[in-house]
Amino acid sequence: MKKLSLLVIVTYLMQVAVIAQSNPLIERVTKKLNLVNDYVATGVMKTDVAFIKASLGKVKVYFKKPNLLKVKKEGGISLLPKGGVTVTINSLLNNKQYIAIESGVQIFKGKSLQAIKLIPTDEKLDWVISTLWIDPVDALVYKTFTTTKENGTYEITMEYGQYANYGLPSKLIFGFNTKDYKLPNGITLEFGDEDPAAKRKALKQKKGTIEITYTNYVINQGVSNSMF
Template identity: 30%
Template sequence: MPRLTFFAQKQNAEDILNKVINKFEQVEDYEVDLTISADLQMVKMPDMKLKVFFKQPDKLKISSEGFAMVPKDGVNLNPLKFLKSEYSAVYVKNEKDEEEKINLDVIKIIPLSDTADYILSTVWIDTENYLVRKLETVTKRGVNVSSKFYYNNTAYALPSKVVVSFNQSGEVKPEQDEEKRFRQSLKGVVTLTYSGYKINQGLKDEFFK
């Protein structure tokens, strides 16, 4: 049997994704300081400093000294949270990340639910530590989102930095209204920097009320 065929059969996308999810679930709760820096086309935003608290499976609390309106999904550190709905996963290949000097399994994820807000996701997973290193997603609104994850400590699935770049696909037409043309042309990079993790402190449910 050719080696390539054997290697392809040996890889199971579901098994790999489950190992990534299981690693994230080892973190029962955490507290972390978060700085959000945005470099957006046509939009000026000051850096935001927040404190984020999380408890499994989905309790999240965000606090800040000043006014900060941040979508909770935007600071959720579980990059595979969208797998809660039905999906199909296909193993693509194994490749080398020359920047990080690690091997990555590449998996494509296709939603099976009509309510999913994405069309296709591609995820690059660290084969040794079962950490998501990169995630590319195409949403139903035509937004292409690419997220790069960096880790100071690979023992937990908690990144030290996430760099998110996005752009709206599709041609911008003169006859479109101003708001739609603005959304169509919006591009940018958002950097989330996490520091001072406090992990598995035993946060109580009442804290999140």
């Protein structure tokens, strides 16, 4: 009986794989992404994590195919979600080691988006499942929700502007789970001067977001590997 069930599942997945390979919307998205071999983007990054007080900072984002990505704050320290690079659209789609399953249409910010679930076929990949919400009209991904093996779930929402033809967003909001932060008073030497409000806030909020608003892209001008 068990063997039979397994056979049914495998057969189903193989069918789905066939579906994935021929999913036209994903193909259109991939085709658009493939227009970009590399880019250097400038933008402003905002870090919103309950236990972090950081100001807006100018950043440069470097990308090179297939999935090299680096966010550098201009002359400063930058904070990025751990493992976040592995869940960008390029990383998800470029290796093509997934099964794509269409899972209905949803309205998001007034747009009717096709939800497609991706299930990786390579066990070595860090992510377990990802859902992409794609506008069938312009083949742009507006939202992704990815569950990873080690770093929890990531939600990325995107807005598009003048670089939409390349599938590059004008704004990207990266949502991720945060863990507790606490350093013993004996190390920080902060006795009796805790900020109770900040403490409460840190405990209540377990989500963090990093928001990058892009002001400019320099596309396909070549980026050295040393940047990554």
